[in-house]
Amino acid sequence: MRNDLLRRLGALVLAAVLICLSLPTAFAFQLEDPKIDATAALLVNPDTGMVLYEKNADERRYPASTTKIMTALLTLENANLDDVVTAEEVDFEHVSWDSSNADIKVGEQVKVIDLLYCLMLPSANEAAYMLARHVGGSSEAFADMMNAKAEALGCTGTHFTNPSGLHDENHYTTARDLYKIAYAAMQNETFAEIANTAQKTISKTNMHEERKVFTTNMLTFSSYQPWYYGYCKGIKTGHTSQAGNCLISYAEKSKSKLYSVVLGCANATDGTVAKSFTETKRLFEWGYENFTSKTLAKKGDNIAQIGVRLSTDADKLVLTAKRDLNASVPKGLELADMQKDIAAKDAVDAPIRAGDVLGTLTYSYDGVEYGTVELVALNDVEMSKVLYYADKLENFFKTPVFKFILVVLVIFLLLYIIFNMTVGRIRRRRQRSMMRSRRSRYNRNNK
Incomplete structure (x- = not known):
């Protein structure tokens, strides 16, 4: 009895082992959800377009200052870096005293390249409006350019109303669209260099001596802090009360490239940074820990x-x-x-x-x-020309035109045969009639 029970238990254990061994290999690759704390998120391998992680990636969100990626891209495509732009009152109409700025003054003359650093590092709103006016003639016209460019890049959930990202209910995008915009911008070497700069010395102007501007991207700046991520190569932060904390980033590790987008992250608590930084770092780490670059062909x-x-x-x-x-x-x-x-x-x-x-x-x-x-x-x-023309001839034989010609020829041949047969019968009748007539005359003459 006991031996029989042991045999049954052994058989059950063996069956369980065999079942486990026969499970599809996919079981080994069920990845743990990183549960990114953001309203929307996206992680993409740009070399293949493979999406490694996404959360609400196609839902409309407010982009805040990540908008400035598009502003920088259009500027680089439509302006000379050595152009000088003079700040005007209109450039400050939508810029409150406590919003991100680079301390540019009305009447100050600043080169486009320096405005781009002001735009991307400290996220200066006045720089955004100066560049928009320089490139588009006005911020409204520039917004039209932004929307046209977004459409050209394949964005389907984006509409811009200003070059800075200051809140507007009609100014929105998606995590997936922001990736498309960021990827396009990073193909420009000047943009990639600016986006990966932690601090920059701005040239002397008619109102300022040389001065330094610093990035707002804590992943690339605070190397001694736990949220620093050495593989990160930029790109752009963003924050408004309506948008939350946003960050679009690019990383390279052992030639493996990743783009990350997080939107709507929580603010910093005491002694920390906004969750847009910690969640981005965690998303990059999750990507590199669970995926590897492999040459498939x-x-x-x-x-x-x-x-x-x-x-x-x-x-x-x-x-x-x-x-x-x-x-x-x-x-x-x-x-x-x-x-x-x-x-x-x-x-x-x-x-x-x-x-x-x-x-x-x-x-x-x-x-x-x-x-x-x-x-x-x-x-x-x-x-082979011989095979080519033989094939052409063979294919011609299969065409409706050839079939039509063949039918016409057959009909013509039948008509020809019928015609000849009819003509032949008529001739034979005439010949028989003539013979009868001759015989009749002959008989009359011999009587």
Whole structure:
């Protein structure tokens, strides 16, 4: 009895072990939710566009001074860095005494490059309005430019009314749109340099001696503080009472790149900083701890083979990746475990040139796509003219035009045969009639 019970227990334990071993590998990659304390958040690998984490990423939020990323981008695209802008009264109409500023005075003459540092580091609102007026003619016209640019970048939930981010109910965006704007801006080397600067000496003006401005981004400035994050490369903070604390950041670690967006974070408590900094650092750490960069496909590798028509050089063609496909994937996920989907024709017609795009390769796992790359021809394949014209002739035989011509020819042939048969019968009748007539005359003459 006892032995029987032990055998049953052993069988149950063995079955449980086998079940556990047979569970899908995806079980090992169920990532723990970082539970970012923000009203909206986003973490993206920019090399692949892979979203590693998102929370309310498409909901409308007030962006506060993260708006100034767009202001800087449009300035860099439409103004010379050495241009000098004179501050006017209109530039201060919407700037309260306690809002972010760089102590620029009415009548002060400041270079565009220095205004950009004032805009991005201390988040100077007067600098935003000066740049908007210089580029667009007025802040209202500049807002129209901002909205046009946002639309061009693929933003679908954004509307700007001013260049600074000061609160307006009609001034809003989304975490996903802010990522698109920030990514576009970071492709500009000057912007990337400004965004990653902790402090900058501003040139002497007609009203100020040289002076330093400091960043509001605590992730890049306070290296001795626990919230400092050494891999962070900027970008921009923002805060209003309606928007909460906002931060868009970019990080690089071992060539792995990440963009983070957090909106609507809580204010600082005693001895700390706003949660936009601590939550961003935590989000970056979560991303790097749980994901790793992996090369899924290499340029030049034999990815697939397809057939080739109209050539005597080859009947098969090797497809390779157009570029190296790198992606952020969960740590521990092996390439062999991933699903490899190739979208390409079974065969293509020559001529083919190396580099011609002929398909795509997508890697996925458990329903999540981790990267897609175009597949291109590895080498040239020349066309055979004989096979080409033979194929043309064969295809022509299959066309409606040929079928129509064939029907017409058949009808014509039938009509021709019928006509000839009819004419033949008529001739034979005439001949028989003539013969009868001759015989009749002959008989009459011989009587």
